[in-house]
Amino acid sequence: SKDISQLQTFHALIAQDKAIVKMVLLLTGSIEGTKKQVHEYLDDFMRYSHLWKADKQQAYVSFMKTMPSLEAFDAELRKYMDIENEIMNLPNRNVIGCIGLEAT
Numbered sequence: 001s002k003d004i005s006q007l008q009t010f011h012a013l014i015a016q017d018k019a020i021v022k023m024v025l026l027l028t029g030s031i032e033g034t035k036k037q038v039h040e041y042l043d044d045f046m047r048y049s050h051l052w053k054a055d056k057q058q059a060y061v062s063f064m065k066t067m068p069s070l071e072a073f074d075a076e077l078r079k080y081m082d083i084e085n086e087i088m089n090l091p092n093r094n095v096i097g098c099i100g101l102e103a104t
Helices: 010-016 018-053 056-065 070-088
Strands: 093-096 099-102
Touching: 010 018, 018 070, 018 093, 018 099
Parallel strands: none
Antiparallel strands: 093 099
């Protein structure tokens, strides 16, 4: 029977293999780089966050309380139509590494 203190763990054996350690470091770096690119891509959409964060009903009520003129109403509609056109012109698909992100 071997002394248990002299047995190497599976982790220790792997940690000693330079090829495995190199591959783990390369994979970790690649994953972190991809994660950073995905976060940057998602951050591009944060300029539209007011569209999903704001209470639409409250915004409408507040706007209507100003007794808007036809021109003000038209300008408000045009503002949102411009945002819609801007969003519709964004690329539908973005490939980052081996990940395809769909924005539809």
